Amino acid sequence: MTFNSFAFIVFFLIVYAGYLLLRGSHRAQNRLLLAASLFFYGYWNWRFLFLLLGTACIDFAVARAMEKTPDPVRRRLLVTVSIVANLSVLGFFKYFNFFAESFADVLGLFGQVHPLMLRIVLPIGISFYTFQAMGYTIDVYRRVTRAEKNLLDFLVFVSFFPQLVAGPISRSNKLLTQVKAPRIIRMGQVDAGLWLLLWGYFKKVVIADNAALIAKPIFDDYTAYHGLDIVIGALAFTVQIYCDFSGYTDIARGLAKLLGFDLMLNFRLPYFARDPGDFWTRWHVSLSSWIRDYLYVPLGGNRRGPVRTYVNLAVTMLLAGLWHGAAWNYVLWGGYHGALLILYRAMGWNADPAVRTRWDPLRIAVMFVLVVIGWVFFASRSVGQIVYMLTHAGLATSSESSERLLWLAIFTAPLVLVQLYQHRRRDLLAPVGLPLAARAPIYAALFLGLFLFGVRRSIEFIYFQF
Amino acid sequence: MSDDTTPIAGPPGERVPPASLRRILLTGAVMLLAAIAVDAAAVAGLDRHPLNHGYRVIRTKWALLLEQRAPVDTLILGDSTGNQGVVPDIVSARLGGSALNLCTVGDLLAVNDAWMLSSYVRDAGPPRRVVLVHAFDVWGRGPNPDAIAQVPLPAGFWNEYDPRIPLTGWEYARVLLDRYVPIYSQDQTLSRFFRQPRRTLARGFDMDAHGFLRAHKALPEEVLKDSAFQIAEVEREKGESPLSKENLAALEVLARLADAHRFEIYISDSPLYEGLYAEPGFQRRLTALHDALAQFAAAHPRVHVLPGPVRTFPAGQMTTVDHLIEEGARSFTESLAEKIAQTSTPVQR
Numbered sequence: 001m002t003f004n005s006f007a008f009i010v011f012f013l014i015v016y017a018g019y020l021l022l023r024g025s026h027r028a029q030n031r032l033l034l035a036a037s038l039f040f041y042g043y044w045n046w047r048f049l050f051l052l053l054g055t056a057c058i059d060f061a062v063a064r065a066m067e068k069t070p071d072p073v074r075r076r077l078l079v080t081v082s083i084v085a086n087l088s089v090l091g092f093f094k095y096f097n098f099f100a101e102s103f104a105d106v107l108g109l110f111g112q113v114h115p116l117m118l119r120i121v122l123p124i125g126i127s128f129y130t131f132q133a134m135g136y137t138i139d140v141y142r143r144v145t146r147a148e149k150n151l152l153d154f155l156v157f158v159s160f161f162p163q164l165v166a167g168p169i170s171r172s173n174k175l176l177t178q179v180k181a182p183r184i185i186r187m188g189q190v191d192a193g194l195w196l197l198l199w200g201y202f203k204k205v206v207i208a209d210n211a212a213l214i215a216k217p218i219f220d221d222y223t224a225y226h227g228l229d230i231v232i233g234a235l236a237f238t239v240q241i242y243c244d245f246s247g248y249t250d251i252a253r254g255l256a257k258l259l260g261f262d263l264m265l266n267f268r269l270p271y272f273a274r275d276p277g278d279f280w281t282r283w284h285v286s287l288s289s290w291i292r293d294y295l296y297v298p299l300g301g302n303r304r305g306p307v308r309t310y311v312n313l314a315v316t317m318l319l320a321g322l323w324h325g326a327a328w329n330y331v332l333w334g335g336y337h338g339a340l341l342i343l344y345r346a347m348g349w350n351a352d353p354a355v356r357t358r359w360d361p362l363r364i365a366v367m368f369v370l371v372v373i374g375w376v377f378f379a380s381r382s383v384g385q386i387v388y389m390l391t392h393a394g395l396a397t398s399s400e401s402s403e404r405l406l407w408l409a410i411f412t413a414p415l416v417l418v419q420l421y422q423h424r425r426r427d428l429l430a431p432v433g434l435p436l437a438a439r440a441p442i443y444a445a446l447f448l449g450l451f452l453f454g455v456r457r458s459i460e461f462i463y464f465q466f
Numbered sequence: 467m468s469d470d471t472t473p474i475a476g477p478p479g480e481r482v483p484p485a486s487l488r489r490i491l492l493t494g495a496v497m498l499l500a501a502i503a504v505d506a507a508a509v510a511g512l513d514r515h516p517l518n519h520g521y522r523v524i525r526t527k528w529a530l531l532l533e534q535r536a537p538v539d540t541l542i543l544g545d546s547t548g549n550q551g552v553v554p555d556i557v558s559a560r561l562g563g564s565a566l567n568l569c570t571v572g573d574l575l576a577v578n579d580a581w582m583l584s585s586y587v588r589d590a591g592p593p594r595r596v597v598l599v600h601a602f603d604v605w606g607r608g609p610n611p612d613a614i615a616q617v618p619l620p621a622g623f624w625n626e627y628d629p630r631i632p633l634t635g636w637e638y639a640r641v642l643l644d645r646y647v648p649i650y651s652q653d654q655t656l657s658r659f660f661r662q663p664r665r666t667l668a669r670g671f672d673m674d675a676h677g678f679l680r681a682h683k684a685l686p687e688e689v690l691k692d693s694a695f696q697i698a699e700v701e702r703e704k705g706e707s708p709l710s711k712e713n714l715a716a717l718e719v720l721a722r723l724a725d726a727h728r729f730e731i732y733i734s735d736s737p738l739y740e741g742l743y744a745e746p747g748f749q750r751r752l753t754a755l756h757d758a759l760a761q762f763a764a765a766h767p768r769v770h771v772l773p774g775p776v777r778t779f780p781a782g783q784m785t786t787v788d789h790l791i792e793e794g795a796r797s798f799t800e801s802l803a804e805k806i807a808q809t810s811t812p813v814q815r
Binding site (some may be wrong): 187188189190191192194265269270272273278281283353407417422423426427428429432433436439440441443444445447448451452454466 | 476477478479480482483484485486487489490492493496497499500501504649650653656657661693706
């Protein structure tokens with residue numbers, strides 16, 4: 001059940017009606033949320049509910065056991081159990097075939113080897129919920145948070161349906177705290193939630209899915225294209241992946257707000273970033289901050305000299321790339337961003353976050369181009385494709401270039417206008433605060449756009465595969 | 467370089483502005499009103515100028531039917547293969563008298579033939595003969611609410627005209643959406659119009675006064691693609707009945723009308739792409755259909771299945787595996803008229 005399906009809309013309306021009816025008891029609301037979340041996940045494949053519940057119960061038990069013991073060795077052992085359990089599940093379902101194939105490729109240098117390949121179905125959202133649960137046990141280990149005593153509340157925290165399959169990856173001290181407390185749904189929250197739903201759906205079904213109609217044929221049959229068409233394909237994918245993923249996040253956050261929850265910001269105008277470090281504080285913030293807090297900092301971060309910092313950056317970004325998918329193009333994409341982070345840091349090119357300069361538009365433009373190149377790595381299916389696309393991009397046009405460019409510009413125009421306003425006001429909810437005479441026509445135009453230009457076919461969100 | 471030292475403190479955050487129920491409701495009301503206004507404009511516009519080709523055919527043919535005041539000698543009913551494949555002027559020249567092509571689209575099945583014929587008999591009188599031309603795959607299909615919605619008769623007509631088509635609640639809702647909410651039901655058509663208004667409006671619709679829709683440009687590549695698709699479909703549909711219950715009911719109604727008003731009904735194959743016809747699997751399916759139709763005709767003396775061979779054509783004369791351009795349509799109509807002439811019994815009035 002995806003957010004852009006009719007089934008989901010019916011599902012949410014029913015759940016929401018029940019949720020409002022139970023507003024006198026947040027415990028009853030939590031029971032409803034858990035049932036709804038399990039139905040939401042099981043609707044796709046009920047067998048994987050056992051996996052979700054199994055890993056969640058292990059993390060719950062481990063955290064409880066950790067809290068009961070002051071023994072640091074025992075605590076370390078327990079947190080290791082949790083990490084190994086989560087990573088084993090993730091590794092098996094997501095990476096088994098990748099590593100088996102890669103291992104066989106290496107052995108193949110010394111003779112013919114047939115890798116052991118399994119027909120494994122990737123449970124949707126596994127990368128998101130395992131990281132969320134793992135973050136919780138590490139926080140309990142670090143004594144940043146207390147172990148949860150109520151299993152029901154903990155299961156709601158892990159399986160909360162708005163963010164279950166594609167994030168944001170929430171922290172226990174933010175989401176679990178809200179699960180445990182009675183919720184008061186304020187009008188401002190509802191207003192903001194409705195905007196996030198409208199804008200999120202618009203970004204997904206109008207902008208992303210139409211951009212996909214331009215990008216997909218070019219990436220699927222890349223050797224048939226060259227010059228400007230490849231540039232247009234890369235730009236279209238740049239728009240598609242941002243609107244697809246941030247659209248999902250907006251919908252998730254909008255639904256959560258209607259339910260009285262606040263999920264963390266996941267996108268903060270990433271294409272306005274001035275340098276790679278800035279980009280990663282704006283793009284998929286819940287993952288980048290997770291990786292910073294649970295991987296980069298424990299590796300030593302930037303505290304052990306420049307060389308070690310560069311190594312840490314490289315390792316962190318390679319693993320961040322691998323998190324996205326079991327394929328070399330994602331690893332290369334992560335490596336590319338790691339290289340950018342190292343280069344900017346080594347050259348002292350990073351912008352001061354507290355200072356705006358007149359060179360900012362140029363910095364933003366350069367960073368945007370670098371990000372677009374990165375998306376070529378991300379969207380390609382082989383190294384050969386990456387090389388082809390990067391070496392055949394140019395300004396030579398085909399008979400269809402101008403039409404492609406025109407439609408990409410038309411569908412991207414609302415995104416640019418809204419984001420320029422958000423950037424100028426330095427407030428992602430700035431459109432909500434517009435005077436009624438300005439906001440109502442904008443809402444109406446977006447609403448009509450959903451009908452008239454939305455791609456009705458339920459196209460899965462890109463990040464579902466991760 | 468002089469720096470503007472305005473602090474920006476990293477990426478933007480979000481501030482939830484104060485809101486009131488009134489503000490939310492007013493915004494919602496404006497959204498709804500805008501949607502209703504655009505939808506009303508779309509209903510009116512599409513009513514006058516349907517942009518969907520199939521819907522335009524249905525409306526044009528029904529309008530042609532409703533303006534008839536005297537019966538023709540040969541009434542041609544069926545789907546788009548007949549719409550594009552049978553030239554009434556040639557039928558008139560070969561069989562004598564007048565001819566009218568009221569073929570619409572396959573999604574309306576033979577059910578629409580029965581609806582049209584009963585309406586025609588009531589308003590204009592019975593024709594001397596009726597020719598039915600349907601594509602091979604139409605005979606096995608069930609009803610399509612989207613197409614039914616386009617028949618310009620008052621809502622609920624499907625429960626009043628024979629054969630009756632009982633629609634489920636969802637199907638009924640679908641018909642209402644099709645008729646009254648085109649911004650939802652015809653979103654792709656409207657989207658195409660907004661994207662390419664001139665190209666959409668300029669799309670050819672070359673229909674003569676007797677209902678023949680000319681296609682001018684052959685699409686051989688499309689024919690080959692369609693052929694491959696049809697071959698795969700034939701494999702997939704193995705064992706399915708060649709005649710759906712709705713089509714069988716429609717044939718019963720047509721046969722009853724023929725008996726009551728003493729005219730003959732001739733059922734013809736549609737034209738076919740030669741490559742598809744050469745496929746053994748396809749021929750098996752066609753034979754099963756012929757057997758089912760022959761069995762029906764054997765029990766109804768005024769219903770005749772026109773004898774073979776099936777008229778086949780090269781891809782260069784077609785737009786899909788069973789749709790002809792004008793050149794092919796003329797040739798197909800010549801052979802159709804010849805078969806009717808051979809099969810005709812003296813007209814008993």
